[in-house]
Amino acid sequence: MSQLENFPIAELSVGLSKTYSKTLTEKDVILFAACSGDVNPVHLDKAYAATTPFGEPIAHGMWTGALVSAAIATQLPGPGSVYRSQSLNFKHPVKIGDTVAVTLTISEIKERVKLITLDCEAHNQDGKLIAKGVAEVIAPSEKQIIAAPVLPEIVIG
Amino acid sequence: MSQLENFPIAELSVGLSKTYSKTLTEKDVILFAACSGDVNPVHLDKAYAATTPFGEPIAHGMWTGALVSAAIATQLPGPGSVYRSQSLNFKHPVKIGDTVAVTLTISEIKERVKLITLDCEAHNQDGKLIAKGVAEVIAPSEKQIIAAPVLPEIVIG
Numbered sequence: 001m002s003q004l005e006n007f008p009i010a011e012l013s014v015g016l017s018k019t020y021s022k023t024l025t026e027k028d029v030i031l032f033a034a035c036s037g038d039v040n041p042v043h044l045d046k047a048y049a050a051t052t053p054f055g056e057p058i059a060h061g062m063w064t065g066a067l068v069s070a071a072i073a074t075q076l077p078g079p080g081s082v083y084r085s086q087s088l089n090f091k092h093p094v095k096i097g098d099t100v101a102v103t104l105t106i107s108e109i110k111e112r113v114k115l116i117t118l119d120c121e122a123h124n125q126d127g128k129l130i131a132k133g134v135a136e137v138i139a140p141s142e143k144q145i146i147a148a149p150v151l152p153e154i155v156i157g
Numbered sequence: 158m159s160q161l162e163n164f165p166i167a168e169l170s171v172g173l174s175k176t177y178s179k180t181l182t183e184k185d186v187i188l189f190a191a192c193s194g195d196v197n198p199v200h201l202d203k204a205y206a207a208t209t210p211f212g213e214p215i216a217h218g219m220w221t222g223a224l225v226s227a228a229i230a231t232q233l234p235g236p237g238s239v240y241r242s243q244s245l246n247f248k249h250p251v252k253i254g255d256t257v258a259v260t261l262t263i264s265e266i267k268e269r270v271k272l273i274t275l276d277c278e279a280h281n282q283d284g285k286l287i288a289k290g291v292a293e294v295i296a297p298s299e300k301q302i303i304a305a306p307v308l309p310e311i312v313i314g
Binding site: 004020022027028029030031032033034035036037038039040041042044045048052060061062063065066067068069070073074079080083084085086087088089090146148149151152153154155156157 | 161177179184185186187188189190191192193194195196197198199201202205209217218219220222223224225226227230231236237240241242243244245246247290303305306308309310311312313314
């Protein structure tokens with residue numbers, strides 16, 4: 001993704017839907033743990049995870065929350081959005097190598113205050129529901145088409 | 158933190174409260190962006206952020222969500238917990254160098270299904286409310302006192 005394009009309030013309508021997908025890597029799990037301090041061994045320690053009902057390391061539930069945030073920031077409504085609230089029900093674990101697709105669908109628009117409500121659903125590559133919830137976002141006023149920031153190289157080692 | 162100790166269901170009571178704190182670094186913002194793909198320039202690009210009402214780069218809202226996850230995983234109830242749901246209202250931005258303290262307080266216990274409800278509040282170093290919400294977690298059955306996983310070194314290049 002080299003450009004980010006937003007949908008300002010004037011371009012939004014109920015039912016508009018966008019999807020953002022990402023495949024979970026072991027590196028993603030380590031980076032999420034590092035930036036949050038969530039060192040739950042069920043995510044990081046294969047031997048420990050093997051003793052749990054999951055049997056193997058799983059993603060932090062809130063990693064799916066981070067994907068919802070990415071979907072809002074990069075897809076709908078995109079840059080210039082202000083995140084107001086999020087609810088999430090975690091339904092199914094995500095394992096290393098799983099691809100999670102977050103679909104956002106506008107369910108309500110309060111034009112006067114530019115507040116939009118988004119139904120959020122995350123499914124894995126097998127169509128299994130990973131998480132669902134609702135986001136509230138202040139939509140941008142102005143159209144923006146901007147270069148996506150390029151992240152520096154990150155080496156784990 | 159070298160050890161993680163959990164509170165199994167038998168040790169939990171309504172009103173029990175624990176706090177987890179973390180100071181936001183620029184590195185945390187980059188790692189959160191990398192593991193999620195949320196490259197919203199308001200978090201990553203000083204020049205862009207200066208054009209927004211925030212004036213400078215702010216944390217991803219869901220970074221505070223990740224801290225709530227860390228608080229559940231490391232403090233209350235700790236390892237062996239299963240995250241069921243989370244709601245969050247984002248109230249105030251977090252800037253680089255801010256210290257965010259997440260306080261979890263048990264508001265309800267459904268003993269039969271081991272489901273606990275936690276009131277979640279995040280404040281910054283000035284006592285300003287950053288975010289608040291409610292988490293539902295399946296509490297662990299068994300006591301665990303385990304070594305906290307040690308993360309590998311992460312170098313941003």
